[in-house]
Amino acid sequence: MNPTLPAQSPRRAAVLREMGLGPLWLLRSLDAARAEAALQARAALGFASTVNAEVFSSVTRAQPAESQASPLGPQSPPRLQQPAALPVVVTEKVAPHRDSGREQRIATLDWDGLEEEIRSCQACVLCERRKQAVPGVGDRKAQWMLVGEGPGAEEDLRGEPFVGQAGKLLDNMLAAVGLRRGEGVYIANAVKCRPPHNRTPESAEIDTCLPFLARQIELVQPRLLVALGRPAAQALLNMEVRIGAARGQLFRYRNTPVLVTYHPAYLLRNPQDKSKAWEDLCFARRTMADLPQA
Ligand code: URA
Numbered sequence: 001m002n003p004t005l006p007a008q009s010p011r012r013a014a015v016l017r018e019m020g021l022g023p024l025w026l027l028r029s030l031d032a033a034r035a036e037a038a039l040q041a042r043a044a045l046g047f048a049s050t051v052n053a054e055v056f057s058s059v060t061r062a063q064p065a066e067s068q069a070s071p072l073g074p075q076s077p078p079r080l081q082q083p084a085a086l087p088v089v090v091t092e093k094v095a096p097h098r099d100s101g102r103e104q105r106i107a108t109l110d111w112d113g114l115e116e117e118i119r120s121c122q123a124c125v126l127c128e129r130r131k132q133a134v135p136g137v138g139d140r141k142a143q144w145m146l147v148g149e150g151p152g153a154e155e156d157l158r159g160e161p162f163v164g165q166a167g168k169l170l171d172n173m174l175a176a177v178g179l180r181r182g183e184g185v186y187i188a189n190a191v192k193c194r195p196p197h198n199r200t201p202e203s204a205e206i207d208t209c210l211p212f213l214a215r216q217i218e219l220v221q222p223r224l225l226v227a228l229g230r231p232a233a234q235a236l237l238n239m240e241v242r243i244g245a246a247r248g249q250l251f252r253y254r255n256t257p258v259l260v261t262y263h264p265a266y267l268l269r270n271p272q273d274k275s276k277a278w279e280d281l282c283f284a285r286r287t288m289a290d291l292p293q294a
Helices: 011-018 034-044 101-105 111-119 155-157 163-176 203-220 230-237 264-269 271-292
Strands: 136-138 145-146 185-189 224-228 251-254 256-261
Touching: 034 163, 101 203, 111 203, 145 163, 145 203, 163 185, 163 203, 163 251, 163 264, 163 271, 185 203, 203 230, 224 230, 256 271, 264 271
Parallel strands: 145 185, 145 224, 224 256
Antiparallel strands: 136 185, 251 256
């Protein structure tokens, strides 16, 4: 029996067949309850019903899947390679802030001080139209830290990241790999105040907000950072990033490994790329499992 295939009762197998959900491979390490949640989340996400087992047994792809011309045609699975060749791209964020006093002060704040500072921040124009700043949410000792772009309307109202439609998808994505918001996961944004009309934050706004994110990362000390979308990736990696080209690679923010994937809001608009996000999460999961113990 394939070790990645969870034991299924004949009844559940029949239900899955009935729903058009064919055979499913789930992450090896999931316990039964998490596996069930993952199964439901995968269905809710509309991921392809059959997942190639290779996705679960390898750590990384040689190339981003979309850039590979496969001899087997567009339906063939991505070519995968084993951990020995894990591509680690080293980048070091050098924060370009002019007011280094501010940066240094933020770097010494504890959680309460940091959140207070974020909530009262007036360092860029984004403060002018926010209802409230949105610091972050989750397990402050998390192994996983997810970084989004910036609050939207719902987050601006409620003061918590990813509580709108994109957040629902994010929760489903997390559940699909056996994770849950707040349990070993911390979620923050590149900018803490809602950009007007949900526009993409400007580079200068991301840079001004970066000391907050940097301090959050330092306080959480996650083992793995996941950048959701391009602004988050650029904030962490200090370089131009195309998600399609950067996914499947491991980068570094200071000493923490970083990988990038699509932003959930992008996936809502482009559901055909959900399967790639699923691959990325599997890659993240395998990467986490293979990280040396601290
Ligand atoms: N999109 C983001 O990037 N962050 C949020 O908190 C909500 C939507």
